[in-house]
Amino acid sequence: MRLRRAGLILLLLLPGLGLILVLIGSVIVMAFGQSVGYFALTGESGFSWEHWREQLDGRLLWRSFQYSAYIATTSSILSVLLAYPIAMWLRRPFRGSLFAGALLKAPLLVPGLVAAFLFINVISFHGFFNELMVWLGIIDRPIRMQNDRNGYGVIFLQVWKNMPFALLLLTGSVQAISDDVLNAARDMGAGSIARFRKVILPLTVPAMQAALVIIFIGAAGDFSFQAVAGPTQVNSMAQLMVRLKGEFGGYHEAGVVAVLLMALALFGSVALAGLTRFAVRAGMKV
């Protein structure tokens, strides 16, 4: 009977979870395998570190890695930092709070490529922003802002698109804290900053970690924002991978980039989440 039930559950999991595991598993095996010389589409297939050596020796890969790590870290932290005060503001309903929430979450409905297009329209040489600054007399002539060297445009886009997501997670978590807890803290003499640091932050750590992890992974693997609004002298990891695969048909080289990108997404996001917990704990003790 128990065996039959286990069999039934296994059978039920097969089309959904089974398909996910088979396809995503094969994709990961493919990326690893091709990075070490297997599954060659042309020529000989066989184990070799050559593609790793070749990529790790070049400067291109390390610049991309650093750049993607920088964009992912900055974007995820900024999104969460911006979302916190807004989530606190929307904690208790007031007149207009639903409207405010809807306005803030609107960017979630805009696809990435469209967001990138809207953004470069506003900051382009004769775009709205430049013309406004000239009209206000802040600058004499339009300045070039598109594809800036530091990737500020990409970070802005990431925050624009992801802050609402962080807000969504944080609002739910902040609203779940009961007034009793906060009132008790107040009665015991905690000021608003102490209440935030010692009550709200620790209770919302899981939501904050989830937001950081998801935004970090998305931003580390970004292609669209980078291709449209990013600096032209450096590639993001996803862009480099597509370039290696497309320009030279180099699946093996792309495999090396893919493995490093997955490592960045995994370890980077876990490190960020761990550091957050550590920082919040340290904040409680001070």
Add this chain to the structure above:
Amino acid sequence: MRAGTINRILIVVLIGVCVLWLVIPFAMAILWSIVDPSQAWSYPDLFPARVSFQRWVDVWQNTALKDALVNSYTLAPSVAITTLLLATPTAYAIGRFEFPGKTAVQVLSLLPLVVPGFVIAVFMASLLLNLGLYNRFASIMLGHCVLFLPYAIRILSVSFGLVRQDLIDAARDLGASPWARFHAVYWPALKPGVLAALIIVFIQSIEEFALAFILGSPDFTTVPTILYSFLGFNFVRSNAAVVSLILVVPNVALMLVLERLLKSANPAMVSGKG
């Protein structure tokens, strides 16, 4: 200052910020899409000198937009229905059974969301090449199904969890056939979730870029890939504006429907107890 006054001031500030980050960008996209080709919109004109729908006509007649729309809007419903069918058994197991390793199952089903989209796209392309499979529509469809299964599984397992065992037992005791039980007990609890899953997968499939771009290149275009081509080497601002609006507007309308559905999916209503 009273809390009410502070809130009012903050809302005014927020509206100001939203004008900057939503209204102006979209207004500019709309304006760019209706600039008449005969007269360019250039510095220092604040508004286009002549407006017409000629750009919309041009994009419709002279680019691959028609094909892209047909592709996207055939792909998305196929993906939505297939994903729903694939997700239902897994969601049923998660929602209705307790078994060891259930948490692991739930975590593993999120796998497609944590592997970067372009890694999946590039190495799925390589996998299909290795297997000798070249059908672009089928490849993208398979990729989309796997990519969006986590959403469908999550939404439907919550719905299955809302189906009340006492109602199922009562229906059975009263002699209801399996179909009658499904119709009277399961369906009312499942309906909002099923519709929500269909809509969310549909929207995600329409908007998805990485797989459509890598697996579809060079000749299978969807709306996002055609938008990317207008944003890339041959940057045509007005065409990009037209395609952006075509991509955004239907999806926003669908999302509003989705929000209502998700609101209506509360346990009290589904179980018939307020």
